[in-house]
Amino acid sequence: MKMAVIGGGSWGTTLADLLAKKGHEARLWVREPAVMNEIRTTGENSWYLPGRKLAENLEVSTDAAAVSEGVRHFIFAVPCQFIRNAYQRFQKYLPKSPVVICASKGIELDSLMTMSQVCDDALGSSKPRFAMLSGPSFAYEVIREMPTAVTLACKDKKAGKEVQEALSTPYFRVYTASDVPGVELGGAIKNIIAIAAGVADGLGFGGNARAALITRGLHEMSRLGKAMGGDRQTFMGLSGMGDLVLTCTGDLSRNRQVGLRLAKGQKLLDILAEMKMVAEGVKTTEAVHALREKVGVEMPITEQVYAILYKDKDPGQAVYDLMTRALKDE
Known part of the structure; x- marks a missing residue:
């Protein structure tokens, strides 16, 4: 499966690495060219995950169009106060009815909207199928393949099952729910x-x-x-x-x-x-x-x-x- 992860912080990088190691065509979008160059040349994101070698097949880019090409599943892992900007940046590259997985936790300050409400407000014309990934999950531990269990909430059962299967590994267990x-x-x-x-x-x-x-x-x-x-x-x-x-x-x-x-x-x-x-x-x-x-x-x-x-x-x-x-x- 082709999957794009938006956000090169510790959590976004960890999720992209997990997907790549599992054999998916994982593409990581980062904002800073320096982070992209470091990952491409050394295989590390030393600012957020020092000393951790990332999967060799992980693709990384600052080009939103290149990251989005042919992708239907997008994981957004940017700070929640910036997630609207991230949605808007990628909107023109999204297919119809994309699966949008939010891995950011918070409430938008300006609007008092939850992450699903921000998604509907920013991407409503694309008819996104929204999923919320949450649970006790320090990136430091997941990148080291320590046992972790999380919840994926999605009202679209088919989309939820697809993402559950894509993310689940012997050390990262994903449960589904409908209560977004x-x-x-x-x-x-x-x-x-x-x-x-x-x-x-x-x-x-x-x-x-x-x-x-x-x-x-x-x-x-x-x-x-x-x-x-x-x-x-x-x-x-x-x-x-x-x-x-x-x-x-x-x-x-x-x-x-x-x-x-x-x-x-x-x-x-x-x-x-x-x-x-x-x-x-x-x-x-x-x-x-x-x-x-x-x-x-x-x-x-x-x-x-x-x-x-x-x-x-x-x-x-x-x-x-x-x-x-x-x-x-x-």
Whole structure:
């Protein structure tokens, strides 16, 4: 199968490498000519995946037309705030009814749209068959062929099965689902809770605090998800609880690292300036803060993370305010 992967970051490169190693005709589109030249000459993407040799049959290019030629399945793995631009860049090269797989997690800040809504808005004339790939999956581990399980949500069962079979390997297991809103919202909101978990860890709190944040964070995820058409049960799966646990506890979590450093007194702009890769939870917090007001859903952890990020609230005070809210039933 011919498949194009859009985005030469750690996740896009990892997925393209997985497809190429499996024998597919995998084409990776990257924005920077320097990244393209390095992969072509050395077989590595040293900026995002240092020391990892990529499949020799992996094709890489900065030419959208060349990457798209003859392809019906497109994986978009760019930061979610730039995914609309990526859709628009490739729109004129897409066939009718392409399978568009989104591997980016977040909410578009300007429109408050989910990734599937952005796809419909940007590519509606192409009649895309949308799929959302999400779940607990650090690229660092997948590129090393460590066992990983994820969820692919797609309303078109035939397209979903095609992508499931294309991506699945003995170390990368793909489950299918039909609840696109639930899967994409779980993948977005868990990054907010991961920032909160990082704050708690950075303040020196223990396992009790982390467990409380994960559990109550899951409640916030499912509450907003249900209000937006998702199934509460979806949040008990890989794209909900699974991704939440990984992102809140793993040292490779960029969003948790943001929280850790905020708790130590570092400023957000300084933290972001020093990071190689995007911490999606920062912008997603701003978007979900606005979205939950629009929908009318209570999300106290998200509100405190928003206050820390955008109102310079003291992290310790944020925890105190969470713990001293009016008492209620679980």
